[in-house]
Amino acid sequence: MAEAVARHVVIVGASLAGTRTAQSLRALGHTGPVTLIGAEDELPYDRPPLSKRLLAEDWSESLVDEIRLAGKAELDELDITLRLGCAAVGLDSTARLVHLADGSAVAYDVLVIATGAAARPSPWRPASGVFQLRTLDDSRAIAERLTLGEPLVVVGGGFIGTEIAAAARARGCAVTVVDPLAEPMARLVGPEIAGALVDLHRRNGVTTRFGTGVVGIEGEAGDLTVALDDGEKLAASTVIVGIGSVPETDWLADSGLRLDNGVVTDARLRAVGHENVFAVGDVARWPHAGRGTEVRAEHWTNAGDQARYVASAVVRGAAEPYAPTDYVWSDQYxxxxxxxxxxxxxxxxxxxxxxxxxxxxxxxxxxxxxxxxxxxxxxxxxxxxxxxxxxxxxxxxxxxxxxxxxxx
Ligand SMILES: Cc1cc2nc3c(=O)[nH]c(=O)nc-3n(C[C@H](O)[C@H](O)[C@H](O)COP(=O)(O)OP(=O)(O)OC[C@H]3O[C@@H](n4cnc5c(N)ncnc54)[C@H](O)[C@@H]3O)c2cc1C
CATH class of the missing domain: 3.30.390.30 (FAD/NAD-linked reductase, C-terminal dimerisation domain)
Incomplete structure (x- = not known):
């Protein structure tokens, strides 16, 4: 154990899973160096409020402070080396080196991959006016558009799309949600409850075009046209495309790690075939004992739980396979x-x-x-x-x- 707690742990991805891993390592007595590397030039922050409070309330820096997962002073006190605004661009798992965008490389004894996911890119790219939501910057830009109170089309009727719709209604925007599925929320909550949620949105003035696909978006911010596959054209000032997310694994393309809709791990969250490499949070795909299949969860609770599990595995060694809480929530109005x-x-x-x-x-x-x-x-x-x-x-x-x- 004395040797284990002195190893250099490098964590790539400075959001929920990465930050909680770093904090938990220290809480469990890890004394060796810990380096936290993040692509965004931001202190770690929480994402769920990005589609809720930060859109529905007036934007302010104190609101942003409230969603920080850790402050600079806390991370300094925990003796965590921060490398923010510096993406990892490659991994040499034989030499145990993470290569960074600034040309430098960081050596590790243990690597924790916590690079999460990115919004699935919009296939429609008019000159301006189309937004996606994953980061604080995205949320800030969307909040600015919503304060105009102008018509909004949301493409994608999942949790994030419908949360944005609810926030936009609170801002007085006319809102239409489009989704090719007849019951987009049924995947998340089952058909019985999905119906009630759709009614809730309609009662709050949201127009839905479910079972209808988007075939094109043209124009610019303030004057966009969204063409639907039934021939209808919707006018919008702003369009938000929320069509899911994709795991952030491009930087691992030549690493030799098994990648398949995420970093594939064993039941103890170790990258398959790599004893000293773990994956946590939205980027990890692991064998879920209860479901009998590999799962990549995109849930807040899972990211924190996996972080604590891996920190414990690094410090004490993992005894039992990771057992997920499998918990998720959404706020709709x-x-x-x-x-x-x-x-x-x-x-x-x-x-x-x-x-x-x-x-x-x-x-x-x-x-x-x-x-x-x-x-x-x-x-x-x-x-x-x-x-x-x-x-x-x-x-x-x-x-x-x-x-x-x-x-x-
Ligand atoms: C708008 C929104 C609302 C949400 N609401 C809910 C909710 O209500 N309930 C719920 O359960 N979940 C919700 N979630 C999901 C939840 O936020 C995620 O499950 C959680 O953020 C996952 O944390 P993570 O650290 O694994 O990944 P992420 O939060 O995606 O963080 C990954 C970090 O890694 C960084 N990174 C990526 N590539 C690199 C690289 N090459 N080098 C360095 N850094 C890199 C990214 O910049 C990012 O900061 C929401 C997500 C979003 C986007």
Whole structure:
């Protein structure tokens, strides 16, 4: 252990997963050098507020300060060497060197890859007026556009697209959300709850064009035309394209690491075949024991959990495979959507509560044997927490549904 805690740990990616890894290493007693490398010229910050508070409220630097994951003073005190504004451009895993954009190289004993994901690039690039949301700069630019109160088209009806739609309504913009899927949110929360969410958006004045694709965007900021595949043309001042994300692995192309929709790891989050290289957060694709398949999660809780797990593996050695919390949330207007686990294809679902009558609902999912494997709740965090506890004790979906029904 004395040797383990003295090794130089280099972390590439200075956001949630990278920062939490660095902080956890120190909390667990790692005494060796820790270097945190980040492409953005920003102290680490949290992303979920970028599509929520930072768009709905008036932009201010104090608001930005509130979403920092760590300040310079804290990182200095933890003796973490920061290399911000300096992307990693290559990895020599034999020589154990990370090559940086400024031409320098950093040697490591242990490497933690935490480069996350980027917004899937927009296929439509008119002169101006099309935005995507992944970074603080993106959020700042979109917030500026929303304050104009002019018509907005959001391409993509997933969580981020619909959160932006909600914020834009709060800013008084006319908003249309377009998605080629008939029920885009059903992938995330199941068809039963997706329908209620769509109604919520419509009640708040959002127009939806679901089951309709975009075939082109022309014009410039303030005067854009979005052409749909049914022949309709939508006028917009601003367009946000939110069509998913892609893992940031280009810099690893020649590294010899196994890349396949992320950095492929073993169950202990070590890059396959590389004992001293770990991957954490949105960039990691690992074998998920519960689902029986490899998973790349793009969730806040997972990034922090994996960071703490890997820090512990570096300091103490990993005993058990990584066991995810599988938790995600979204805020849509004043509704709180929370989910954990997954919906198994071969399982069944049990609905508890009534959104219209009670203003809250829980949908519980079972695996093929009736065991509880996931849940989605709306405005009912207490039910979700209850279900999570019961899941840990191996309850069946029916036992869990009964327990939720008894909640006050
Ligand atoms: C707008 C938005 C809203 C969200 N809302 C929610 C939510 O409500 N609930 C939820 O559960 N999750 C949400 N998420 C997802 C959550 O934020 C991510 O799961 C989390 O940020 C993942 O952290 P990460 O550190 O793995 O990756 P990232 O946050 O993507 O950070 C990766 C970092 O690595 C840097 N990097 C990339 N390439 C290089 C390189 N070559 N060299 C150096 N640095 C590099 C990037 O610049 C970035 O700073 C949201 C995400 C976004 C974008």
């Amino acid at each position: 004043d509704w709180k959507v929370n989910a954990f686990g997954w919906r198994a294809l071969e399982g069944r679902s049990v609905l508890v509560g009534d959104l219209e009558a009670d203003g809250r609902v829980a949908m519980l999912h079972s695996d093929a044997d009736g065991g509880l494997c996931g849940a989605v709740t709306v405005n009912w965090v207490r039910a979700l927490n209850q279900v999570r506890r019961l899941s840990a004790s191996g309850a069946s979906v029916d036992e869990a549904a009964e327990a939720v029904r008894r909640l006050p």
